[in-house]
Amino acid sequence: MSKRAVARKENVRRPQYSADMRQRQLSLVSPSSAGAERGEARVQQGDALGFYAHWPSPTVIVADGPYGVSGFPGDPPTPDGLGEWYEPHVRAWADLAQPSTTLWFWNSEVGWAEVHPVLKAHGWQYAGASIWDKGIGHIAGNVNSKSIRSFPVVSEVCVRYVRDVRLPTLDGQLLPMRQWLRYEWQRSGLPLTKTNEACGVRNAATRKYFTLDWRWYFPPPEMIERLAAYATRHGKPTDVPYFSVDRVSPISGEQWKVMRAKWNHVHGITNVWQEPALRGDERLRVDGRMKCVHLNQKPLKLMERIVAAASDPGDVVWEPFGGLCTASVAAARLGRHSFAAEINPEYYELALDRLNDDVDAVTDAAATG
Numbered sequence: 522m523s524k525r526a527v528a529r530k531e532n533v534r535r536p537q538y539s540a541d542m543r544q545r546q547l548s549l550v551s552p553s554s555a556g557a558e559r560g561e562a563r564v565q566q567g568d569a570l571g572f573y574a575h576w577p578s579p580t581v582i583v584a585d586g587p588y589g590v591s592g593f594p595g596d597p598p599t600p601d602g603l604g605e606w607y608e609p610h611v612r613a614w615a616d617l618a619q620p621s622t623t624l625w626f627w628n629s630e631v632g633w634a635e636v637h638p639v640l641k642a643h644g645w646q647y648a649g650a651s652i653w654d655k656g657i658g659h660i661a662g663n664v665n666s667k668s669i670r671s672f673p674v675v676s677e678v679c680v681r682y683v684r685d686v687r688l689p690t691l692d693g694q695l696l697p698m699r700q701w702l703r704y705e706w707q708r709s710g711l712p713l714t715k716t717n718e719a720c721g722v723r724n725a726a727t728r729k730y731f732t733l734d735w736r737w738y739f740p741p742p743e744m745i746e747r748l749a750a751y752a753t754r755h756g757k758p759t760d761v762p763y764f765s766v767d768r769v770s771p772i773s774g775e776q777w778k779v780m781r782a783k784w785n786h787v788h789g790i791t792n793v794w795q796e797p798a799l800r801g802d803e804r805l806r807v808d809g810r811m812k813c814v815h816l817n818q819k820p821l822k823l824m825e826r827i828v829a830a831a832s833d834p835g836d837v838v839w840e841p842f843g844g845l846c847t848a849s850v851a852a853a854r855l856g857r858h859s860f861a862a863e864i865n866p867e868y869y870e871l872a873l874d875r876l877n878d879d880v881d882a883v884t885d886a887a888a889t890g
């Protein structure tokens with residue numbers, strides 16, 4: 522593909538669904554997936570807004586876009602107005618997400634503060650902020666104690682959002698899941714204590730699944746099926762099945778399971794990630810010299826961490842603001858299928874080379890190993 526391709530730079534307010542940009546499909550195999558899972562990576566050049574509707578619905582979105590620090594062409598000079606900048610993207614993510622989609626939003630702390638209300642307004646529910654601590658080495662030699670007026674900044678945030686899932690009542694209201702569970706049970710006319718009998722537990726149902734406070738637990742798929750069966754057998758006769766989303770049949774365990782985001786837990790990892798900014802071989806440089814090709818290249822280790830935590834092999838990962846497409850490399854290595862966009866033609870070419878190198882390197886390793 523030629524480097525002359527023209528990037529679309531208009532800041533359109535609605536997702537534009539006419540894809541007039543070039544695209545390439547790549548297949549990647551990585552050390553961790555060699556011989557087992559195979560991830561595919563697609564990267565397209567142009568404004569991500571034009572691509573979303575053509576990508577399959579994501580399990581994970583890794584958004585590492587503008588910070589408002591003039592970090593790359595098109596990055597605003599200050600974080601003011603970042604919310605407005607992100608709004609059409611946030612809206613499109615919400616429109617095209619599943620109830621189980623996780624959004625990882627990278628930014629500075631103030632950039633995130635600007636965008637959070639927009640995310641919330643579009644049904645993205647805050648699930649936790651992680652701090653990337655780059656360590657003192659990040660500012661060593663760069664701080665003038667005579668002129669500095671705050672603590673030197675060595676961090677970025679990576680904030681996890683999940684969908685604020687709401688389910689329908691008989692009169693057309695949409696209730697958050699925990700309220701909906703209670704609503705459906707109360708509709709059966711049965712006392713709340715009977716939920717324990719329905720689930721075959723002493724008191725876990727009332728204590729965990731039907732509480733309205735912070736101790737609420739998402740009922741496992743088996744339990745939702747037991748609750749629906751019990752309400753049908755012992756509750757008031759009804760034309761609309763209990764615990765039904767489509768008004769035709771009760772929700773199945775499989776349907777219920779995908780009503781919340783995935784989480785693959787790894788012990789020992791907290792929400793403070795101590796990891797130096799990239800310096801070594803992983804950092805892409807201009808013709809092997811000192812100059813970095815992209816100021817915002819993220820450590821592969823952190824991208825692998827967030828992709829692995831919120832998805833499984835075979836799932837779809839979006840990387841709308843590709844840069845050097847670190848999340849796509851991570852996703853492909855972990856056997857996920859990634860879809861990325863990069864608006865800048867030069868970064869796009871570099872990302873493409875990077876993805877191709879990764880394929881070649883790993884293919885060679887797999888072949889000789």
Ligand SMILES: C[S@@+](CC[C@H](N)C(=O)[O-])C[C@H]1O[C@@H](n2cnc3c(N)ncnc32)[C@H](O)[C@@H]1O
Pocket residue numbers: 567568569570585586587593594595815817818819820841842843844845846847848862863864865868
């Ligand atoms: C913070 S960098 C991403 C760095 C990336 N995570 C990495 O590790 O290489 C953001 C990138 O988004 C790109 N970008 C900005 N607006 C975009 C848009 N509307 N569509 C696609 N890419 C965009 C910029 O050109 C920049 O390269």
